[in-house]
Amino acid sequence: MRLANGRAEGAVRLVDSWHLDEERRTGRTSTVGFATRVGGPIAQLWSMARRRFRNPANTSVMWWNDRLLALYEGGAPTAIDPDTLEAQGTTDLAGALDSPFSAHPSTAPDGTTYNFGVSLSRVATLRLYRLGERAECVRSFVLRGHPLVHDFVVTDHYAIFFVSPLRMNGPSVLVGWKTPLEALEWRPEEGTDVYVVPLDSSAPIACFSTDPFYQWHFANAYEEGRTIVVDFVRYDDFTTNDFLSALFERRAPEAPADGALVRRAIDLDTGAMTEATLFSRSCEFPRIDPADAGRPHRYVYLAAHSTRERAFGGFDELVRVDVETGRAEPYALGHADFVSEPVYANGYLLAYVYDDRARRTHLAILDADRPHRPPVARCGFDQPLPPTFHGFWRDAVVTR
């Protein structure tokens, strides 16, 4: 969606990956995905052996060095033409990438952007990349087992990773028996590993083991002396994925979504941690004003479920949580059947809202500081859009 001179222009395009093109031509699935089977175990094994992995570039986008990149944590970024939304193929960022590239880049207070990728081969290796004028790998370390690492967060001096006890049974994937999703095992007895990775690559990496929990997304983190404060949406286990699977397969989930916004304080000297709940109702997609990244923030913006009954479906509410007072205020969105991640843009919140009765999606523009006010504008598509994971806003995109 482009907003300029009092007008909104919208366009939608699926990322034209080589495998989508192939599927359109042949009418069948022939690439292995995170949750996608090719056919029986033999066909799956054959696809695995030929390394025919899907990269739907469907998780988020970023703008880096005048390039629009669509991101997927299981593969390389896909370059997108910002004018036509045409996919221009995947890129290894001029040879810098030696792993997949996560969909969650994070920017340090000094303005430097980082991202990471986890390669799953004999061992799981996490690589941290600094995205300056050029991309470069600045740290690399081996993780315990074959975990799933979705997001991370950067402070002045550290990159923080929470690695949950979610382990992939590699052999069952390699022989075509299971998809990566089916091969994930929750092992609470192993606890969550908290990695504190100094951005100064000469300093040693610390790893603290703590109670088992799962997290998709961080809101923010910052340093307070020798303590790191981290706000994130926490789950007790990985049943959040059953909820998401049901939602995207249009089945009724067995249990409601149950993420909660929490604050964890990590003592860098002892590894001791405390945790407090900031917002207990089901929520996800925490965002802040990007000007506060890596610094203390006052507000966290979230997509949420207004009631427990609603927590069996899409998010129907946007909420602002004041982390100082604990006060949570819903935005006056009006009727909403599926609300996307709220993106903070120059004092506004941007979110896609799907209305099931009208079967249409619109972009709601809200005054971030006045939750009780109805949207400043609603920019409607004349069609429904598929639910999205993440959004990104850029001021004054210069088209080429």
Ligand SMILES: [Fe+2]
């Ligand atoms: Fe995500």
